Amino acid sequence: MDVDGGGNKRVFHRLGGPQSDPSKNQKVCFHWRAGKCNRHPCPFLHRELPPPPSQQGLNGTASSKRHHAFSATTDGPSARNRGPNNFNGGASSTWGRTGGTRVFVRKMEKVCNYWVQGNCSYGDKCKFLHCWSMGDSFSLLTQLDGHQKVVSGIALPSGSDKLYTGSKDQTVRVWDCQSGQCLGVINLGGEVGCMISEGPWVFVGIPDVVKAWNTQTNSELSLSGPVGQVYALVVGNDLLFAGTQDGSILAWKFNAVTNCFEPAASLKGHTLAVVSLVVGANRLYSGSMDHSIRVWSLETLQCIQTLTEHTSVVMSVLCWDQFLLSCSLDQQLKVWVATQSGNLEVTYTHKEEHGLITLCGMHDSEAKPVLLCACNDNTVRVYDLPAFSERGKIFSKEEIRSIQVGPGGLFFTGDGTGQVRVWKWVADLASTA
Structure with a gap:
């Protein structure tokens, strides 16, 4: 190459010439910084420029x-x-x-x-x-593959060594907790909208019915009554509640004599589907697509308050100590506290850059309260409570719709691709350093 001719002089001067000051007339290769320079030779520098002497840090190598x-x-x-x-x-x-x-x-x-x-x-x-994560407080143990669509429920019945996962691929998979192997696939003929466990029972919500399995006796029951998809299930005050597509909340009570669940009540008030339920402080809290949260007395099964501060679907509700936490597609997480009158009022609003899908509270390896908040940017934010200081993040290929706490510091996440991941809390390296 003739470096003295025409435009090549500009290349020569960019390099600064053989005697130039290394801090002048030089440029670091933009593509090299991005890790994808394919020019050989490259007319720009493949190293960082040294800082001026006046900007040297205390260690003599890093600029201020x-x-x-x-x-x-x-x-x-x-x-x-x-x-x-x-x-x-x-x-x-x-x-x-x-x-x-x-x-x-x-x-x-x-x-x-x-x-x-x-x-x-x-x-x-x-x-x-x-x-698949950032943060030193938890680690990925394994991944369970098999579901073909979003994982909409994860359950661990007490006294069982099996993990149950439900999906919109219309199946429930049973996993061995020791080997991580899939032991069986149950075809339900309808999309799983939710799944919980209570004692030895596993409850699965599908269109127009709730399936109930007793993992100890291997008995199976079908609870009829729901209209449309069952999106949420919760147990409280010896009642099983189901939030349904038509906006109603159905309740059943177990009859030990007949070994079946008998209809107990139908709670009306929401105008659109009920997608989240939680029980706490002798109250039932329901979040709905109608943007509201309703508070129900577990004694009278009457609505005693309606919360309307969210401006989009209330995707998840969670009880923590004397507080109620709620999250919505309006990108807001609200913390509610009861006033002297007994009514709930917002005491804090945490805002995210994306819609919020589900909340899960648990304790880390040091028994500190932690909140996992799944967002529709395919991440889960991990926050310390009550400060809401971020301590980590979990990533996924698609939205994480299910988070479930397990024994011994384990927790599980299920995403839109059908993958279930098993995580474990570990000692916080930053706090022990």
């Missing part, structure tokens, strides 16, 4: 500007739980290129598509995540 960018990226509630493994060792090359830390964080908090397909060639140098 770069140190500030790092602080802006990691300072805050979630910083203490994000170790270097979460950034895959290649983060420093993106600091100067992004023009701001927000872009950097969003890029790094994304699972590498090539890694998912098993053919990422950058390995540890890839700027995207090669794992």
Whole structure:
């Protein structure tokens, strides 16, 4: 190449010439920073420029500007739980290129598509995540494959060594908790809208019926009465409640003499489907597609309050201590507390950038209360309560619709692809360091 002729002089000057100051007239290759430069030779630098002497940090290697960018990226509630493994060792090359830390964080908090397909060639140098989570407090144990559509329910009956998962592929799968092998597939002939366990019983909501299995006696019952899909199930005050597509909540009571569930009540009030139910403080709370939450007395089965602060579907309700937590597709998570009059009022609103799908409360390995909040951007945020400080994140190919707590620090997630993942809480490395 004739470096003295025409436009090639510009290339020569970009490189600074043989005697130029390395901090002037040089440019770091944009494509190299992105990890995909294929020019040989490349007219730009394949290394970072050294900082000016006046910007050297205390260790003599990092500029004050770069140190500030790092602080802006990691300072805050979630910083203490994000170790270097979460950034895959290649983060420093993106600091100067992004023009701001927000872009950097969003890029790094994304699972590498090539890694998912098993053919990422950058390995540890890839700027995207090669794992399904961020955070040091929990780890992925295994993955259970088999369902073909979204996992809509996960249940672990007491006294059983089996895990039950229900899906919109119209099946319930039974898994061995020791080996992780699928022991059987139950075809129901209808999409599973929800599934819970209470004692030895497993309850499954499908269109127009609730299936009940006793895992100890192997008996099976069908509870008729629902109109349309059954979206939510909960047990309280010796009653089984089902939230249905037509907006009603049906209740059954178990008769030990006849060994069957007898209809007990039908709660009316919601104008659209009831998609979430929870029991706490002698109350039944129901979230609906009509954007409201209704509070029912478990003694009288009458509605005693209607909460209308959400502006979209109330996807999940959860009781924690004396509080009620609710989340909605309106991107808001609300914390409710009872006033002296007994009515619930919002005491705190947490806002996300995406719609919220489901909530699950549990305790970590140190018995601290933790909230898992699934969003419709295919992630689950992990928060410490009551501060709502973020301590981790779980990623998935599609929305995670089911989260279930297990014994011994285990918890389970089920996503839209049909995959069930088993997680375990571990010691918080940041707090023990």
